Amino acid sequence: MPxxxxxxxxxxxxxxAVAHLLSEAGIAPRLVVRSPERAPSLPDAEVVQATYRDGAAAEAxxxxxxxxxxxxxxxxSDRVDEHRSFIDAAARAGVQHVVYTxxxxxxxxxxxxxxxxxxxTEEHLRASGMGHTILRDSFYLDFLPMLAGEDGVIRGPAGQGRLAAVAREDVARSAAVVLQDPAAHAGQTYEITGREALTVPEAIEVIREVTGRGLRYVDETVPEAYESRRVYGAPDWEVHAWVSTYTAIAQGQLATITDTVERLTGRPPLTLRELLSQSRAA
Incomplete structure (x- = not known):
C-alpha cells in the first residue's frame, strides 16, 4: 500500500515546492497548514488545518x-517548544518517518x-522513536539580495568569511527525493549546501552584474551591528539571531561545500548567478 x-x-x-514535486511524481500529499485558503491547489491533495502549538489538532x-x-x-522565542509539541503529536499519531529541515x-x-x-529539535526527534532524516540546510541563496536595507547597503560583521548558500529550489528537490524513499535515508543527517562559497562582497558583485542593483557592503564590528539594528525595536533573541548570521559567516561556520544535492537529485545545485538569471528570465 502506498x-x-x-x-x-x-x-x-x-x-x-515539495508539495508540487510530489504531485508531479504522481503522489497526492496531505497538506498540513495553518491557513487552508492559502494552500496550493494540487490534484487529489488533502488539506488539513493544524499548528505546531496545538498538539491535539496536529495529532488529528x-x-x-x-x-x-x-x-x-x-x-x-519558543520555537523549540513548538517543534517538540509537533514531534510528540506525530509520534502519537503513528507517523513512521519524519524528514526535518x-x-x-x-x-x-x-x-x-x-x-x-x-x-x-533534532535531539527530540532522535529520541522520539520515529524514523528520521535531517536536512541541515545552509542559508538560503534566495535571501542574499534581501539582506540589503532600503539604502541598498548590506551591513554586518561577516568580514571576509565565506557562505555556501543553497537555493530553496535545491532544498525542495532534495527533500522530495528523500520523502519518496525514506527507508533508504533513515537515520541520515545531510548537509545541504550550494556548490560555491562566496564572501558577502563577492555575492554583491554577482547581484550587481545580473540585476543591476547598486548594492554595497559595510563590514561592521559586532558592537556596530547591534547598534545599527537597535532602531527596529526587535526583542533581544531576534537581534542576536540577526547579528550571529554574520558572525557565523565570519568564523567560517557556513563555508562548508557538500555534494549532497547532486548525490540525492542527480543535478548540481544552483549558483547565485544561475538563480538570479533564472529569476529574471521567469
Missing amino acids: STIAVTGATGAVGG ALAGVDVLFMVSASES SFLGAAPDAVFTLARDHWF
Missing part, C-alpha cells in the same frame, strides 16, 4: 500519515543562535 506523505509549510516556498491532522515533511516553524552546523553552541534551536 505511503501517505504529509507536508507542512505548504503555503511557503520550500514546503510548497497526522492520523494515518506514514511519512512527514516537517518544515521548521517561523522564528520565535534543520540548519547547517546545528549544535548547542553554534555561533548562529537559531542553529541551536535546530540542534535541540
